Amino acid sequence: xxxxxxxxxxxxxxxxxxxxxxxxxxxxxxxxxxxxxxxxxxxxxxxxxxxxxxxxxxxxxxxxxxxxxxxxxxxxxxxxxxxxxxxxxxxxxxxxxxxxxxxxxxxxxxxxxxxxxxxxxxxxxxxxxxxxxxxxxxxxxxxxxxxxxxxxxxxxxxxxxxxxxxxxxxxxxxxxxxxxxxxxxxxxxxxxxxxxxxxxxxxxxxxxxxxxxxxxxxxxxxxxxxxxxxxxxxxxxxxxxxxxxxxxxxxxxxxxxxxxxxxxxxxxxxxxxxxxxxxxxxxxxxxxxxxxxxxxxxxxxxxx
Numbered sequence: 001x002x003x004x005x006x007x008x009x010x011x012x013x014x015x016x017x018x019x020x021x022x023x024x025x026x027x028x029x030x031x032x033x034x035x036x037x038x039x040x041x042x043x044x045x046x047x048x049x050x051x052x053x054x055x056x057x058x059x060x061x062x063x064x065x066x067x068x069x070x071x072x073x074x075x076x077x078x079x080x081x082x083x084x085x086x087x088x089x090x091x092x093x094x095x096x097x098x099x100x101x102x103x104x105x106x107x108x109x110x111x112x113x114x115x116x117x118x119x120x121x122x123x124x125x126x127x128x129x130x131x132x133x134x135x136x137x138x139x140x141x142x143x144x145x146x147x148x149x150x151x152x153x154x155x156x157x158x159x160x161x162x163x164x165x166x167x168x169x170x171x172x173x174x175x176x177x178x179x180x181x182x183x184x185x186x187x188x189x190x191x192x193x194x195x196x197x198x199x200x201x202x203x204x205x206x207x208x209x210x211x212x213x214x215x216x217x218x219x220x221x222x223x224x225x226x227x228x229x230x231x232x233x234x235x236x237x238x239x240x241x242x243x244x245x246x247x248x249x250x251x252x253x254x255x256x257x258x259x260x261x262x263x264x265x266x267x268x269x270x271x272x273x274x275x276x277x278x279x280x281x282x283x284x285x286x287x288x289x290x291x292x293x294x295x296x297x298x299x300x301x302x303x304x
Contacts, residue, residue: 011030011031011032011033011034011185011225012030012031012032012033012034012249012250012251013029013030013229013247013248013249013250014027014028014029014030014060014061014064014093014247014248014250015027015028015029015229015230015244015245015246015247015248016064016065016244016245017233017242017243017244017245018242018243018245019206019210019237019240019241019242020240020241020242020243021240021241022203022206022210022240023193023194023195023203023206023207024191024192024193024194024203024206024207024210025191025192025194026189026190026191026192027061027064027065027189027190028061028187028188028189028190028229028232028233029057029060029061029064029186029187029188029189029250030185030186030187030222030223030229031053031056031057031060031095031185031186031187031250032178032183032185032225033183033252034095034250034251034252035053035056035057035095035173035184035185035186035252036183036184036185037252038052038053038056038095038096038097038252039052039053039184040184041098041289041290041291042098042099042291044099044101045101045103045106045107045110046110046115047106047109047110047115047116047121048082048099048101048106048121049173049184050115050173050174051082051085051099051118051121051151052085052087052097052098052099053173053184053186054118054150054151054152054171054172054173054186054188055074055075055076055085055086055087055097055151056087056089056095056097056186057171057172057173057186057187057188058074058087058151058152058155058169058171058188059072059073059074059087059088059089059095059097060089060095060188060250061169061188061189061190062074062089062129062155062190063089063090063091064089064093064248066091066131068091068133069091069133069134070090070091070131070132070133070134070137071088071089071090071091071131071132072088072089072090072129072130072131072132073086073087073088073089073128073129073130073132074086074087074089074128074129075087075127075128075130076118076122076125076126076127076128076146076151076154077122077125077126077128078122078123078124078125078126078146079122079123079124079125080105080109080120080121080122080123080124080125081101081102081105081106081108081109081121081123082099082100082101082102082106082121082122083100083101083102084099084100085097085098085099085100085122086098086099088289093248093249093250093251094250094251094252094253094255095250095251095252095253096252096253096254096255096289096290097289098288098289100288101121106121109121117149117150117151118146118148118149118150118151118153118154119146119147119148119149119150120149122146123146124146125145125146126143126144126145126146127143127144127145127146127154127155127157127158128141128142128143129141129142129158129162130142142158142162142163143162144157144158144161144162145157150171151171152169152170152171152188153169155167155169155190156168156169159192165192165193165195166192166193166207167190167191167192167193168190168191168192168211168214169188169189169190170188170189170190170214170217170219170222171186171187171188171222172186172187172188172219172220172222172223173185173186173223174219174220174223176223176224176225178225185223185225186223187221187222187223188222189214189217189222189232191210191211191214193207206240209240210237210240213236213237213239214236216236217232217236221235229244229247230244254287254289254290254292256287256289256290256292256294258294258296261285261287261294261296262296262300262301264285265283265285265296265301266301270302273298273301273302274298276298277298281298282295282296282297282298283295283296283297283298283301284296
């Protein structure tokens with residue numbers, strides 16, 4: 001792609017890159033309006049919003065490498081103040097996510113921390129990545145224990161254990177004034193060491209050097225709206241050279257619909273649905289992802 005293409009690219013994109021002449025590849029993600037929409041759908045405490053934003057950025061980084069139509073689901077669950085966090089990415093570039101948490105417990109866990117990490121919020125639990133290739137294919141799921149304090153460390157541990165691929169991850173979330181008041185932004189970068197083979201020179205030294213550059217990334221750089229993804233990559237890897245490939249656009253999109261909600265309600269028997277009817281005579285259902293409220297006529301469900 002041309003050097004100007006990514007400079008002019010809007011937010012909400014994920015772009016693959018390759019260190020020139022070396023067996024190191026990676027992806028970088030920048031989320032603006034999409035992550036603000038996802039996080040503003042709920043009144044999340046800052047610590048919870050940060051965790052969900054990181055999970056969405058990670059889902060985009062990993063999911064954008066899928067070579068087939070499908071979905072990647074990144075989730076973590078544990079015994080801590082945040083019971084469950086999930087981000088759902090599909091290969092059309094759609095993102096959604098939500099957290100289930102105990103507000104009082106989150107407030108208590110946040111005392112003394114500028115921003116508690118994944119381990120403090122989730123407690124003992126598991127980190128899971130699920131690849132869904134559609135109804136005709138079995139799902140692939142990898143599970144590792146939550147061992148690192150940050151979600152990035154959880155992801156690195158996952159790749160080390162489940163895929164034996166040396167991987168480094170950086171994630172950042174914050175609120176930035178982009179001219180319309182403070183809005184949520186998220187960003188991230190992932191690098192991986194491609195395994196040695198007969199056609200490649202030893203990869204240990206280039207990998208160590210790339211990691212050293214990678215360590216210099218500032219969280220503020222990952223979410224700064226004035227720094228393009230290409231500019232950041234050039235800052236980091238200009239000594240070796242870096243090739244940036246065509247970015248993929250991302251958007252916030254929830255798959256909920258009136259039809260889907262009605263299908264779920266029909267799976268309950270008539271007596272169970274009767275208990276769901278509210279004083280106005282209708283069943284009200286709120287999507288846990290996007291907070292959209294659906295109103296359903298119970299008689300319409302009984303008619304089928």
